Amino acid sequence: MNAPLHEVLVLVEDNHAVLSALKLAFEVEGFDVRAFGDGESLLAEPDLPARGCLVVDYKLPGMNGLEALQALRRRGVALPAVLITTLTPVVLAVAAAANVPVVGKPLQNDNLLDKVRELLAAADQAPSEAQAPAGDSGVRLTPINPRDPRAT
Numbered sequence: 001m002n003a004p005l006h007e008v009l010v011l012v013e014d015n016h017a018v019l020s021a022l023k024l025a026f027e028v029e030g031f032d033v034r035a036f037g038d039g040e041s042l043l044a045e046p047d048l049p050a051r052g053c054l055v056v057d058y059k060l061p062g063m064n065g066l067e068a069l070q071a072l073r074r075r076g077v078a079l080p081a082v083l084i085t086t087l088t089p090v091v092l093a094v095a096a097a098a099n100v101p102v103v104g105k106p107l108q109n110d111n112l113l114d115k116v117r118e119l120l121a122a123a124d125q126a127p128s129e130a131q132a133p134a135g136d137s138g139v140r141l142t143p144i145n146p147r148d149p150r151a152t
Helices: 016-028 039-044 065-074 089-097 111-125
Strands: 008-012 032-036 053-057 081-086 102-105
Touching (some): 008 039, 016 032, 016 111, 053 065, 053 111, 065 081, 081 089, 089 102, 102 111
Parallel strands (some): 008 032, 053 081
16 A cells, blocks of 8 residues: 655665665655655755654764654654664663654564554544644653663
């Protein structure tokens, strides 16, 4: 089943091969994909959609994926989001505390596509609940010790 016409997927991934493959896969499914190689490029984009879904790699150069999401929430961008990353206990705990779903790498089957569709359907069902209250980032970050081997 294809996405509705003009459903926007904002994709942030620093690995060019993964970015290209995901972009193509989502375009085949009918999504209008806007791709970025890092969080800073995403935040520099002046024209983010009001409707769609964010797929953000956790481990990005510069700011990590959750930090990018938090910055977007501060700006009032309330798109549903999913993190993609290698599953580690620390990242899973931080994402859970921030109430951001995670799809593990390596990406297999249609797990990511299914999660994106689930988030878009939920946003359609309760659009007012998808919006973060004014002044609320919608994402809570717990500091990660970069020296902790579980953080990689």
